Amino acid sequence: MDQENLPLPPDADADAWRQRLVSYYQQNAPTKVKMVNSSMMSKYEGRYSALYANLIKKYGPPGAPIAQPVSAAAPSSGKKSVADFAPEFQALIAKATPSLPPRTTTTVVTDKAGDATNGLETSTFTVCARVRPLLGDEVGGAGENFAAVVAGPRIPGDGGAKAYTEQMLLCAPKVGITGKPKIEQAEFNYDYVFGADSENEEIYALTCKPLLERALNGQVGVVFAYGQTGSGKTHTMNGLMDGLIDSELFSPATEVTFSYLEILGDDIGDCLEGVGGQAKPGVKIGEMLDGSIGTRGLSTKTCANPGELRALVEKAKASRSTAATSRNDTSSRSHGAGIITCKDLATGIEGKLYVIDLAGSERAADSKNHDAKRMAETKLINASLSALKECIRARTMASQPGQGGIHVPYRRSKLTLLMKDVFDIGCTRLCSTVVMTACSPLALDVAHTGNTLKYSAPLRVALRRGTGAKLQRDKLDPALWSVAETLAYLTEAHPNLPDPETFLGGLPGVHLCALPEKEFYTRAAAVGAPVEVAKEVYLGVWTHISDAKTRKRRPNGSIITPEEEEQDRLRLIREKEEKAAIWAEREKHMRSEF
Structure with a gap:
């Protein structure tokens, strides 16, 4: 008998049994070798001898495989894959x-x-x-x-x-x-x-x-x-x-x-x-x-x-x-x-x-x-x-x-x-x-x-322009400003910026917003403004951009102003208090009936 097919001693460890199982499958059922993994070894721990005996009944002794029955899905059944x-x-x-x-x-x-x-x-x-x-x-x-x-x-x-x-x-x-x-x-x-x-x-x-x-x-x-x-x-x-x-x-x-x-x-x-x-x-x-x-x-x-x-x-x-x-x-x-x-x-x-x-x-x-x-x-x-x-x-x-x-x-x-x-x-x-x-x-x-x-x-969000969406224009969104509106913002909001018109260079708001930060520094230097001013302008523009991205709108596209949002908040509080008062009155009548 081949050495690899000799019976294993009762105290054989899991590694020895794993090698024996791999060897057996390779001889009798090559397509099943991948089944010998850590999950299988853990599942049958302490029962490897019984597992091996069952395999011999199913596939035959080592080196002499038993012919397996044809499955219902095999070509002989007439069903093709x-x-x-x-x-x-x-x-x-x-x-x-x-x-x-x-x-x-x-x-x-x-x-x-x-x-x-x-x-x-x-x-x-x-x-x-x-x-x-x-x-x-x-x-x-x-x-x-x-x-x-x-x-x-x-x-x-x-x-x-x-x-x-x-x-x-x-x-x-x-x-x-x-x-x-x-x-x-x-x-x-x-x-x-x-x-x-x-x-x-x-x-x-x-x-x-x-x-x-x-x-x-x-x-x-x-x-x-x-x-x-x-x-x-x-x-x-x-x-x-x-x-x-x-x-x-x-x-x-x-x-x-x-x-x-x-x-x-x-x-x-x-x-x-x-x-x-x-x-x-x-x-x-x-x-x-x-x-x-x-x-x-x-x-x-x-x-x-x-x-x-x-x-x-x-x-x-x-x-x-x-x-x-x-x-x-x-x-x-x-x-x-x-x-x-x-x-x-x-x-x-x-x-x-x-x-x-x-x-x-x-x-x-x-x-x-x-x-x-x-x-x-x-x-x-x-x-x-x-x-x-x-x-x-x-x-x-x-x-x-x-x-x-x-x-x-x-x-x-x-x-x-x-x-x-x-x-x-x-x-x-x-x-x-x-x-x-x-x-x-x-x-x-x-x-x-x-x-x-x-x-x-x-x-994927497809790139679409001109969709016809009727949105109320956000006057505080710098990406929607005209050249004149952008220049007015720079003049009023950043008085330390010299010659804002030259700094802007005729750009509308969306183009100014898209400029990389270092371009703000380059333009500021060109009009004699220090780095601190360039940074201030850049952060100011991006504060407006971030605010515009989170601006709330109604389903019809109109903007909800902070004042309107506060009114809605107070209205909800008032409605909650009114409901609480109604339920309190109902509970009082219920207690009086009992």
Whole structure:
């Protein structure tokens, strides 16, 4: 008898039994090897001998497997699966795939920042989707390894109510009750959709380059990738980081620093100080007294040239937490955030660019064999992704007319707290965020990909101008001021500013609001004003912007003034007191009757 098939002693430990079970499955039921995991070993602890005996009854002695009965779903029953019709499905999907015309716009990220439906939109979200190509043995593979998710039509906008839109097509393969193959199509609308033939350079030019320009101007840019594990998130984010390294980021006028952290629940590590492929733990994220976000214990490295930044990025990649899953041998098990800070040496103003690679989402079928630690990780990942979605939705609602008082729960997770500037309505600088939805093309993953698209597509708020909404004009909103009104404000509110007309340079209010902070310093210096005055003007304008964003309106679009709001408050108190008096009188009569 082979040594590996000899009976184990009664006191054999769990590791010995695990090796024996793996060996047995490899010989008698190779497709079941994955069942031997920590969950199984815990379940049968102390009963391994009985388990082994049952397996021999079911599959036969080691090396001599018993033929298994054909299941009801096997081809012999007459019922066919998606895999049986793979060529037919591929033909149907090819027929449904449109030929794509050239894009009619390549400036969505920039244009959204100028959409002033309700004054200046201080935080915008450009929502995109990318489907990766087939990889390795998926190409020409059997079964359900064929592409069922493709780039769909590009729908031109008209500059008005009709928004420019690109669609992702999900072609779910189904075998009908008659046994014939069919596909069920679903369309999902995005700002940009990148097909399997799209390159990282194209994605960088359309989505990340505008964010870099914002960071160099002292503002905030964020790009993050969301999607199923193995769908190409990390590949996309690495490509964008490569584009940034080779961009116009470095100049004699700018100091560039870089940090990289990973987040898993409340545990945060520094990937630039990691040792042995592990991030250094102990980083804390919290709010400072002035409302800004601080990261205690996170190292910040100054980069003088692209080569130094590239070396730091490579070190950060090596320190990310990864683990093998059923769909990806090196799945990211934490959210990784690269933070590039661009400091203007003349004014000291700092802009930030966040490149965030979110941990991969998993469906229940992919995580059923996880051990307790891996399941806990999955729960933390899902909780933070849920918080991120709620923050984007709430921040989008808060930008709509009449939605003053909307709470954005960015303190719910460390990830969204790190991105406070994006979600805080009172933030004093412009923020642009790009959401990149990564999709697997495989028919095997259609259900999970559908959930991914259903998660991200509703986050998109299409760019629309001239919608005809009848809103009462907010006279205190600087984004709606004419040149004359803006000049009047500068003259009256900032008497220490010399020559406000030259400072303004003929700009209307919305253009003044959109200027980066360092431009205020440049214009102030040109008219002989000190830095303190420039800062005063900038903060004054942004105070008005923040107030306008939270101004309350009635359903008909009219503004509720503070006086009217106070009258409503007093009316509610009065009505409450009257009701209390009525109930007190009723209770008095009831007591007298008894």
